[in-house]
Amino acid sequence: MRFKNLTIGQHIPGDSVIHRLDPRTKILGTTMLIVLLFSVNGFIGYGLAALAIAAVIQASELPWRYVLRGLRPLMVILILTVSLNLFMTEGEPLLRIWFLTVTKEGLLRGLMMGARLVLLIAGTSMLTLTTSPIQLTDGIETLLNPARKIGVPAHELAMMMTIALRFIPTLLEETEKIMKAQMARGADFQSGNLMQRAKNLIPLLVPLFVNAFRRADDLAIAMEARGYRGGEGRTKFRELRFGRIDAAAITIVIAFTVVVGFFF
């Protein structure tokens, strides 16, 4: 187990137009993109969607390789999807390699499915690349607010997500400290087979859990002492602000989705 350079999440801070948009705008925009990518049915539609995503990447001032890197883990699935479509769709044969036949329909379908996958992943990753997890959590909370009427505890969910995120660095530090302490006593976390390794983790995990519960208890007492009563009437240090730039962005996105989704 290595801790060096451990980064959790893929958010890259920045000050571009895209970074400054309200998280709610970005969540809605991403939803529209998903709807669009599942409703277009032709290369013009995918081409236009690709141009739109490229424009967003350019506006976000992020290096392109960050976005492209996100595609790497799905390379196998991508190749599999394209080749399955390529060889297994029936239709007009174009090319015969040994026992495999490439059909015209298969080629078109394969390229289209591949394009949809790549665009979906690139497009949705723009949301998590340009928005911090805390902002996203805030955005989700306000977007879930209408669902409170049917009993969805929007505030509590967001609060728990925030606490979880807040505790990752704390727990990481604690894990490192415990590991060093146990290694000084002769614990070995590196060698042995699977069973051995799992067993070796016990002196790490027991103090980690016990400490985590203690910290959780402290935080719960502190929250109660400050009169925490859930979401009702609670104010925020950083309010989300839906500005003119957000209104403009939403208008453009909706107009684009309707036009492209309808005509292509």
Add this chain to the structure above:
Amino acid sequence: MRNKNIQIMVETAVLVGAALLLSELRLFRAPQGGSVSLEMLPIFVLAFRRGGAAGVLGGALLGLLQLVLGGYFVHPIQVFLDYPAAFMVLGCAGFGMLKRNKWLGVAVGSFFRLLIHTVSGVAFFGAYAPEGSSVWAYSFSYNAWYLVPSAIITGIVILMLGRPGEVFEPR
């Protein structure tokens, strides 16, 4: 009089944080997403300690946070199954007899997760692959490939964690 709800809420949140941390400490990474890690451990601990409902809630939060931190979206059904649903079912380990037989709880929870990932894989191929490709076996074996070792390690650790008693019994 302590407010039990706040206590459980904060404890759930902190354990979900621990799960996120453990999910990054991969013991082994599979090529198409999914990896062998102890990420399920805190959710099982939560389920055994505070009951199935807390476990299910914690699992849902873990899934949502993984999505927020950069999950993969290829199909609406796939996202719902792979993120909140797959981790929610781990919480089942906190219900009834599964809570008393911890190894059974881990096995059943992990098996449900495997099923959900399998269905998600089938849903994905249903949308992207031509009709007639046989995908159930592929999806099942691919997911089993990293989930079964994860579940075994988690199970061993759970059994050994039980001995000090402090972990599963709230004070």
